Amino acid sequence: MDVKVFLATCASLPAGDGDDRALADALNDVGIDARWAVWGSDEAADLVVLRSTWDYTDRLGEFLDWCSSVPALANPADVVRWNTDKSYLVELAQVGVPVVPTTLATPGFTDWPDGDFVVKPTVGAGSRGALRVAAGDVDVAAHHLESLGGPALVQPYQSTVDRVGETALVFLGGQYSHAFTKAAMLTPDAAYDESGLYIVERLAGASPTGPQRRTAEDVLDAAAGLLGLRRTDFLYARVDLLAAADGSPLLLELELVEPALGFRQTDAAAPMRFASAVRNALRA
The missing domain is CATH 3.40.50 (Rossmann fold)
Structure with a gap:
């Protein structure tokens, strides 16, 4: 070859x-x-x-x-164009995917959540531009929204992340490969990598639960359906889940453009699974 x-x-x-x-x-x-x-x-x-x-x-x-x-x-x-704008979360919610409640906002927005919440740009990577806002601190939120200079997402802060973090499930060629956890990132001690491109993440390997696996599978199927593709058309995908207050999985983000795939947090064979998926894509 x-x-x-x-x-x-x-x-x-x-x-x-x-x-x-x-x-x-x-x-x-x-x-x-x-x-x-x-x-x-x-x-x-x-x-x-x-x-x-x-x-x-x-x-x-x-x-x-x-x-x-x-x-x-x-x-x-076409996948990149769709996935670089996080308003895709609204589309996924509309087709029944359990998504962290998400509202699109522009400067002048006033319908802020009651508790702590997050304001982040619709186009962003590495958590840059994401701000956790304390309950009622709407002046700070409005100023941040204005500073972003474009549309943003407003989401209630899911406090379970402070205890259990996020769970990221990785798929290669449409098939589940591995998972890892990410500790809460919007914290006072968050620091950027020396490149300035992303907040340093605290990662560990994970074994997802049945509900997390089912939710992640449903997310991939829904995204493929919206895009008119098969899930095997995704060489890679990372499904980031949080836990709702009742413990049920909620989609935080579906990463189809340039996600870190957690190879250092899983088994040594994962890069070979990636290589096999690439070979398959080359023959498609």
């Missing part, structure tokens, strides 16, 4: 963020010439796989145009 695959990243992280360190070797082991490349290049490859392209939020139009110009992109450009 004589093919070339680029793992797309950004200039600040020319070899990825470290989590994907094993991917190039895993791909090479199955006959794929894989290397890192900063997004924006017009150099040809059989497949470009979006990975740590985390500066795209500052150059969204340019990024989406570039994605549309790439002959073979994973995930596909």
Whole structure:
């Protein structure tokens, strides 16, 4: 199999963020010439796989145009365009997915939740621009919404995250691969990575519950349905779940563009599962 695959990243992280360190070797082991490349290049490859392209939020139009110009992109450009705008959560809720209650807001918004809540941009990565607001602190919320300069999501803060964190379920080629947990991130001690692109996460491996697995499977099926695709068309997907007050899973985000996939928090065979999914995508 004589093919070339680029793992797309950004200039600040020319070899990825470290989590994907094993991917190039895993791909090479199955006959794929894989290397890192900063997004924006017009150099040809059989497949470009979006990975740590985390500066795209500052150059969204340019990024989406570039994605549309790439002959073979994973995930596909139409998926990227849909998933880079977090208003997709409203669409998923409308088709019955249990989503953290989400309202779209623009400057002048006044219908703030009663308890603690979160205001975050509809386009964002690495938790940049996300603010946890104390109950009743609407002046702070309104000022932050104004400062974002565009539409934002307003969501009641799910306090269970302070105890149990988020659970991220990873799918490769539409099939469940592994899971990991992320501790609460919107805390007073949150700190950014030296690149300034994302808040440093506290991660650990996880074994998801049956309800979490079912919810994540339903999320993927619903997203594929909205996009007119099969779930196997997603080379990778990460489903981030929180627990509601009653313990039931709620979708926080569905990551289909450039998610960290938690390879350092799972078994050593996971990069090989990724490589197999890439080989399958190349034959599609």
